[in-house]
Amino acid sequence: MRKYIDSFTEEVCIALKNAPAEEISKAINILQAVYERDGRIYIFGNGGSLAMATHWVSDFNKTVFSHNLSDHPRRFQAIRLPTTEEELSAWANDVGYDMVFAGPLQNYIQEADCVIAISSSGKSPNVIKAIELAKARHVPVIGLSGFDGGQLNVLADAKILIPTKPGAYTVVESVHHALMHLFTSYFQDYFDHLHARNEKRAT
């Protein structure tokens, strides 16, 4: 048993250590710019990645401002797509599963916004459809992928690829979660700083 545990944790640790710092920095800059222009952040993916998208929305909309919730006149506006199960089933049933993200995205998307797409294979057709829509509108795309990155990594502006052997979903998703929390930590620290500085300037 010990061997199995060691092997998994080691695999995750190595993958996490090799996370592309430059691309993560790029993603932070994209999010910073979206905050400055009061744009929105759309997050989506399939299965476990959709669960992470929901978690990320909660972290961005609330957790990063937690220490001074009432004192941030502008907060992130993160939205998980689709926003309801009803929309998901309606698009899937009436139009096709490949439109469950691109369809709802079209309702919201403005040029000031950005997109975070999560797909371990980087190949999910519904994720790619949504990315193509964002690209056509010149909306920046942060792509979290694994394996060989697929088309998502090709199209994304910030290419956060966790290279693994094909099918290593557990490793890729584990690292994606850790990186999501890196973003949460960074922006929580940043907004704490902003709050402290604004207090200082006010006195």
Add this chain to the structure above:
Amino acid sequence: MIITRAPLRISFVGGGTDIKEFYEQYPGRVISSTIDKYVYTVVNHARLLDTLVVKYSETEIVQSLSDLKHGRFREALLQLQIPGNGLEIASFADLPSRTGLGSSSSFSVALLKALHAHLDKPIDKRTLAEHACTLEIDTLKEPIGKQDQYAASFGGINVFQFNPDGTVDVEPIFIDYKVRAQLEEHSLLFFTGISRDTKNVLGEQKLKMSEKFETYKQMSDSVLLFKEKLQAGDLKGMAEMLHEGWERKRSLANTISNSALDELYASAIAAGAWGGKVLGAGGGGCLFFIAPPEEHATILKGLEEKASAAGLSGYKKIEFDFSQSGTDILYNSSPYHA
């Protein structure tokens, strides 16, 4: 209605090497950061209006595009083949023009972005920057470089390299908020109250290009070292490089500095600033310093006294933050149909 905005910028080192006369012979480089001060453009499609209305420091109402006095509005509309009748276009800015913060090119970029949105055509950052360069440099024959159009379009801290073949490399510089906060805490920005005339300054610089070629090369090369110091958060090192850069720049043309600017600059250094520069082409505009926060009050007092003695009634401290966002559409009542 469409509202766009483009940021102003603070150019750290390398400014002046972005003109064709130089970069055709040796790669020009500039490192700059945008700030949270903007130029805004509003375009309104007033379908029943049979004139073109353009509002800036003046208001022009014309029947025909060719009657428009304002060159940038006129040429931008002509190039995009927008007839003009039935349009109201206006521009606004957080700061006055001629401050050395690149506002005239920010204006062009914001305008072109808005006009593209009016045509229902999304445009990427690079194409937008190049379009503004073409408008200002090729069409309107302004003796300026390309750094401001790129800075405004891309946003954030970037190293721009202007290659001999006319292409431009854009390298975004990644620093975390802690380094950015440190830099903001140490930075001081002042409008001197002297509105400069870029054309005279840049005209003289161009004439002396071959004579001063080595100095330009040093300015371009210094960008790489400045980038390293910025990434390392070495504020004192950056300040010293600003100072050296300013000394180099003043040697390029007589009109870049004058006694009032020199006195203001010297007073801040004497009061404890680590280094600084006059922003933009020179001759006036804004002063930028990096100084330990505990010396800011003394520097401020000294500068105020000097400015008042020199009769500079427009002198003002400008509060600002560095920014990441480039040229954006803030509002579009008829969004893209694509």
